[in-house]
Amino acid sequence: IxxxxxxxxxxxxxxxxxxxxxxxxxxxxxxxxxxxxxxxxxxxxxxxxxxxxxxxxxxxxxxxxxxxxxxxxxxxxxxxxxxxxxxxxxxxxxxxxxxxxxxxxxxxxxxxxxxxxxxxxxxxxxxxxxxxxxxxxxxxxxxxxxxxxxxxxxxxxxxxxxxxxxxxxxxASSSIIIDTTHQFSDKQLQLLSRGPSYVPPCLMYILFSNESMDDIIKKQFAPLKHQLMNLFEKYSINLPLRMEIHDQTYREFKNLFSKPIPSNLYQRALYEKNLIQSIQYSLKKHNLILRRTANNMNTFYVGNVTDFETKADRYLTRSDDYEILININDETNEKPLDGALKEMIESMNSLLEKLKTHKAIKDDLYQQLVADPKKVKIPYLYFLPNISNENDISLVPIITSRSSATWKIGKYLNQLLQPFTDKILHSTTFADEIDFIRKLNHYANTERRLRPTTLFCTIKITNFYTLDEHNNMLDIIGYFLQNNLLTNKLESLTIQTIRNLLYVFLYNNIFYYKDNIYKCTKGSPNIMALTETLSNLYLFVWQKKVLKEIDQNIEFLGRSNIFTWDKSSAIELEKFIENIREKHWNVRFQKFISTNVQFLNASIENRQGQLYSQVHCDSNMSRYTLPYLLGHSKSAHSDWLRTALIRAVCYCTSVDDF
Known part of the structure; x- marks a missing residue:
């Protein structure tokens, strides 16, 4: 008992x-x-x-x-x-x-x-x-x-x-950066605090209540249908089997989607719809803008539209990375917008035609790269707010590029250049965070080269996507290929052909913002993978200067840029960095020199010759904020959490820090 x-x-x-x-x-x-x-x-x-x-x-x-x-x-x-x-x-x-x-x-x-x-x-x-x-x-x-x-x-x-x-x-949680005097209600803040990744459940049943269920199902099935078609093409599925899979999938989708939702979910969807509408009304009434932040975290920024646009206009006015081509509302333009765009596409296709005629590219590649005027869309520019540790708000330009005139050429060139570039830069590039901390631990604890006098120096390139004018970029890339290829070809293309294709790509990146059409005078759109590859190639020459000095002292170096210095004092290192800045003035960067620095989400410290590391927590950002994710957020957040745990295991010297 x-x-x-x-x-x-x-x-x-x-x-x-x-x-x-x-x-x-x-x-x-x-x-x-x-x-x-x-x-x-x-x-x-x-x-x-x-x-x-x-x-x-x-x-x-x-x-x-x-x-x-x-x-x-x-x-x-x-x-x-x-x-x-x-x-x-x-x-x-x-x-x-x-x-x-x-x-x-x-x-x-x-x-x-x-x-x-x-x-x-x-x-x-x-x-x-x-x-x-x-x-x-x-x-x-x-x-x-x-x-x-x-x-x-x-x-x-x-x-x-x-x-x-x-x-x-x-x-409301710290997933909101408020830069306005307007006060939102607690309920509005609670919804906004869920961040831009949040998708209200079952909202479509409320939004499309005036449409028939068949129409709703067809709209919702369209993305899945597109994915199925891509899979059919990828695996060469025959037509009868395609039809069978498609029909069975659609029937199952319709069966599941046609079931009525529970009343509590319906009430929640109705409530959140009204709440969203009240937020939209407040934004419009008080002249406010709602944007996600540029750090790719699940955080909203709320600010005044006029102030935001003033900062954006000031950015474009002061920047020498872009140039106005056409004012859309200017009636004195020699050519209308449609005519100018058509002429640009014809010029691009003409250059591709010449390459095909001279046997520089094959016909199938020409068909792959040629631009279709009916499918080309002019990219547009928008800005995302970036909040510094000092609580200052700056703007980060984002240029959409999918379906642009240069999209297909950029995609092909990146598939060609990136594997070769990664191979050449592998020895001085960190593949990821885990690779970085593993190599740093090997340098400090296995080779025992970290001394009490060793300094860490991190360098952040601030104009990574707009490093130089196009002609200089082409020369540097040509120099890189000539010095690292055994022959004059990379796969089936000669170096000169690659330069010609890059010329077509770089000189035809345009976008619109408000009433103007701009062209990129430096770099290329920052969401295109080729832009990052080209910037890495360009920085190869810049990095060689650093490598030359570092190799004399057998020190630790890796990209993105961090290295150790034990040649002399911090003052001498400052002079060394400034000398690089003067010789390569177009590469703008921020440097930080200390025995304690932050790099790749890690805080690393030299404690009298002993390496100490932990996960870096930005004081300006909540430690409980999730990243901004698209698609299947539950699966993506699960992968992110797993990565965060692995990072913590690898980074934390102390169990208490973990």
Whole structure:
């Protein structure tokens, strides 16, 4: 009887600890928590009289937003500590219960005197334990489904010990950067805090309620149909089998999609649709812009449209990377836009025709590269906000390029050049984060070349995609190929043919922004894979200068750019870097020299000749923010989490840091 009582009490404690853990974790999703945040203390930023007199309301609001963001960070940190403690409590009760239950069964099987149990008692005990489990499960479902999910206000409740507690609202998560004086409602902020990756479930049932189910199904099936067609082509599936697979897939898709959604999901979809519309109304009414941030994290930025566009216009005016070709609204243009675009495409195709005529490229490659005027779309430029550690907001230009006139040529050239480039630069390039830390550990701990006087230097290229004018870029790439190819050919193309194709690619990248058509005078669109390959090739010559100096001291170097220096003091290293800057003035970069630097999400430190490393956490960004992902976000986030865990294992010198 005493054993049974202990097991019942332990199961009750186990269920209670599990409920506390689940509720803390669910609080993160629903912006609520029952823990107290009174211990958090952050001083409010003080505004000087000058700012107040000048009535810089926006600057004051930025300071306030930064303060509120720091409060949110601290709350999440405190919540994480409570979750960790709750997990430890849960596992402790689980181990105690498992041990007591195992001991009971062992005594029962061994017929230990006064320790065995009758069959009736065992059945009663199992029933009692199951009742306790079911009771806690019911409590969990009630609290999570009916209190957390359906409430947006602060609420009071009585816990199992009848001690009154308050479940208070947590401010919207740090997945929002607010750069405006406009105040959104708590409900709006809660939705925005889910970030740009969030897709409201079942929203299409509300948005397309005026359309027939057949029309909705056809629209939703279209992307899957496109994927099926690509697979059919890839694996040369015969026509009858294609039709069979397509029809069966469509029937199954229609069957699943035609089922009505549960009422709770319908209500949620309707609620979130209205909430989205209210956000859109607020953005339009208060002249605000909503964009994801440029760091590819699941974070929204909200700012004033006028201020944002002023920064964008200033960027284009001051930049020498782009040049205006045509003002769309200028009636004095010699050629209309359509005529100018048609002429550019004809010129490109004419150059390709000449290459085919002179046997420089084969007919099948010509057909692959030639541009179809009916399918070409003019790329457009947009900007994403980038928030610095100093809380300054700059803009990053993004040029769409898919379906552009140069898209097919760029895709082919990258497939040709990238494998060869990677092979040449392999010895001084880090494949990924794990490759970097493995090589750094080998340098420091296996070869024991890290000395107390060794400095780390990181170099960040700030104009990576726009390094130089096109003619210089062509010369550098030609020089690279000549010095690294055994013959005058790369696969079936000569170096001169590659240069000719690159000429067509580089000199015909255009885009539009507002009322103007621009052309790229340096580099190429930053979302095209070829742009990165060409920049890596160009930096090869720049890197050789660094390698020459580093090799004299047998030091550690790798791209993207980090190296160690033990030749002399930091002052001498500064002079060395500035000398490189003067000789290669077109390569703009930021340098950081210290015994403690950040590189590839790692914080590395030289502690008197001993390497210490850990995962770097950006102080300007919440540690709990997920990356911005498209497609199957659940699968992608799972892969990201796995990568993050592997990174932490490899990076962290200390178990506590891990």
């Amino acid at each position: 005493e054993v049974a009582k202990r097991l019942v009490n332990m199961r009750r404690d186990l269920g209670k600890s599990k409920r506390a853990l689940l509720e803390l974790k669910q609080a993160v999703n629903f912006n609520k928590s029952s823990i107290s945040f009174d211990s958090i203390q952050i001083s409010m930023p003080i505004l000087n009289d000058t700012n107040i007199k000048n009535n810089k309301v926006q600057q004051q609001q930025q300071l306030l937003n930064k303060y509120e963001r720091q409060i949110r960070y601290k709350k999440l940190d405190l919540l994480a500590i409570h979750i960790l403690e709750a997990e430890q409590t849960y596992y402790r009760f689980q181990n105690l219960f498992d041990y007591e239950l195992s001991k009971m069964w062992q005594n029962h099987r061994n017929l230990v005197k006064d320790q065995g149990m009758t069959t009736t008692l065992i059945n009663l005990l199992e029933q009692r334990l199951n009742n306790i489990t079911n009771r806690w499960r019911g409590i969990d479902n009630y609290r999570i489904d009916y209190i957390l999910r359906n409430s947006y206000d602060e609420l009071n409740y009585i816990n199992m010990n009848e001690i009154e507690q308050t479940m208070e609202m947590i401010e």
